[in-house]
Amino acid sequence: MSSTKSGAFYEVLSPWAEADPIPLHGLAPRLDKLDGKKIGLLQNSKRAAPRLLDVTERLLKEKFPGIQTSRFRGKLFSVSAEEPERIQEFEDWLKGVDAVIAAVGD
Amino acid sequence: MYDAIYIENFGKPTATYVFEHFANDAASAASGKGMPVIRTVPEKIVSESTVMEDIEPAIKAVFNNVVEMLTKPLTAEEKSPKRREQENPPRLIFKGNLAEVNEFFYRRGWTDGLPIIPPTEEAVAEMLTGTDYPADYLVAKMEPRLGKATVERIAINAVMAGCLPTYMPLLIAGVQALVDNLGPGKMAASTGSWSPFYLVNGPVRNDVAVNSGYGASSPGNIANAAIGRTFGLITKNIRGIRKQVEDMGVLGNPGKYSFLVAENEDNSPWEPFHVEYGFRKEESTITVCFPQSYQQMMPFGTDDKGIIATVVGSIPPARMGLFGLILTPNNAQALAKRGWTKKTLKEYIIKNTIIPDDYYSRLGLNLSGPTDRTAFMGPGDDKQIFRPTAERPDPVQIFVFGGFGSWMGFLQGGPPQITKKIELPKNWAKLVKKYQNVVPTYVKY
Incomplete structure (x- = not known):
């Protein structure tokens, strides 16, 4: 763009929309260790996601004796945002794990 | 996340x-x-x-x-995270000459890379004459940022894009379409670079001169260019989806500048698109879908057999979502002459677009079936590429536009289309008369 100082002057309005502030949330407390815990492995429908978690699951079991894992397979890109009919199933699964490792394939 | x-x-x-x-x-x-x-x-x-x-x-x-x-x-x-300072800039944001305004807006990420018309109070006031809604009327909050698409904010982006005030009813209806469900927001952000395609139907297409004929999707008509462009600016500045921040499209898509046409209703042998979906012919609508690619094909023949064979023979399994078949008026007439309706044509395409038995083995791949997300595919044979579901019952759509020629177009991909009625202000006839002569005249040489 040229940086001419001549020409008419324009006082212009902002195109950037206002948005109301939303409530903020902090993170859940962390685990003290992974030994003996049950780790949820959450994948969405993207092709890389299950592959990432296959490797992760193997490494968890190699490095942490007594660890258990449990998979949840999303049918689309986000269970909570796109599969309302499975929310109860999702929450029941969450209740049964101590932490979650998620792969979104992106 | x-x-x-x-x-x-x-x-x-x-x-x-x-x-x-x-x-x-x-x-x-x-x-x-x-x-x-x-x-x-x-x-x-x-x-x-x-x-x-x-x-x-x-x-x-x-x-x-x-x-x-x-x-x-x-x-x-x-x-206990602290609130970031809310990015709600003052209403009047900058003062400068044309180049300075453009540079300011570009640096803020508010443009599509092309120069913009400065949205002054006067220009926005004129744009707002295109609607009866007050400036502070909230049309929608747009995911993911929940940015407020007020009529004024739409008008500001419309001025930037070069719209005429008579485009405001289409813009408002288009925003309503873009928030009908979460699909449009997701498409705008996706790695697949899905570009919105807009189809205008009904009398308004002529009122505001949306091109439906030769070069309908090429540059050169303000309505086709500026209305589509405004939706792109709205996607950035109201939705808050910006390239490589929220818009993770890998290849990108030139259709994101503008891809908007009117249906060539006058020369189509069939009912207009909006009538097919329950609107009255005298109503005006805007439809949006999100194809990833736009491909043009020369059909095997220009009779019904040649046209249909080109369709069912040219759709590979490596695809996802909606299939939009673009027919020129004469291609549509060739089909209708042999008794094809939109309904029978769609049924034929869904049933007969199949994966050949040796398709994957020839390619050295150990795969079967179409590659669309399994949640988007209904029950069916593994050979079938189109498998409608309850949520996606109509994966094949037919759009009639363009000039009189043999080329066919394919729009590939995306969720089902959304159609919204365009509401017109009370003084519409007067507004149309004021702006109807803003059309190009080409010098002959």
Whole structure:
């Protein structure tokens, strides 16, 4: 763009929309260790996601004796945002794990 | 990131793998949903990768980070994040000459890279004459940022894009279409670079001179260019989806500048698109869908047999979502002459677009069936490429536009289309008369 100082002057309005502030949330407390815990492995429908978690699951079991894992397979890109009919199933699964490792394939 | 936020709010710690180039996108997605600090694990696995030779070492390289994300105690900020200063700039944002205004807007990421018309109070006031809605009327809040699409904000972006005031009714209806469900927002952000395609039907298409004939989707008509362009600016400036921050389209798509046409209703042998979907012919509508690609084909023959064979013979299984068949008026007439209706044509395409038996074996691949997401495919034979579902019952759409020629067009991909009625202001006839002569006249040489 040229940086001419001549020409008419324009006082212009902002195109950037206002948005109301939303409530903020902090993170859940962390685990003290992974030994003996049950780790949820959450994948969405993207092709890389299950592959990432296959490797992760193997490494968890190699490095942490007594660890258990449990998979949840999303049918689309986000269970909570796109599969309302499975929310109860999702929450029941969450209740049964101590932490979650998620792969979104992106 | 939405699942990670849900799970953290549920009280369980998470660690989410994120391709390193998605760091900004992940942060924006989480912050937009109220969790400005979230624990992700950047890795070097390309989106949608299937190559275990790459995935295995990439995960091993970051595995200790995964463990750390789940076990390292939270910081004070992570326990109780502080609110970032809200980016709600003052109403009058800048004063300068044309070049300075353009540079200011460009640096803020508010443009599409092309020069904009400065949205002054006067220009916006004139734009607002195109609607009866008051300037502060809230048309919608647009995901993911929940930016407020007030009539004034739409008008500001419309001025920037070069719209005439008579485009405001189409813009308002288009915004209503873009928030009908969460699909349009997701498409705007996706790695697949899905570009919105808009179809205008009804009398308004002539009132505001939306091209439906030769070169309908080429540059040269203000309505086709500026209305589509405004939706692109709205996607950035109201939705808050910006390139390589929230818009992670890998290749990008030139259709995101503008891809908007009117249906060539006058020369189509069939009912207009909006009538097919329950509107009256005298009503005006705008339809949006999100194809990923626009391909033009020369049919095997210009009779019905040649046209249909080109369709069913040219659709590969490596595709996702809606299929839009673009027919010129004469191609549509050739089909109608032989008794084809839109309904029978769609049924034929769905039934007969199949994967040949040796398709994958010839390619040396151990695959079967179409590659669309399984959630988007209904029951059916593995050979069938189109498998309608209850949510996606109509995967094949037919759009009649263009000049009189033999080329056919394919629009590939995306969720089902959304159609909204265009509401007109009371003084519409007077407005149309004021602006109807803004049409190009080409010098002959």
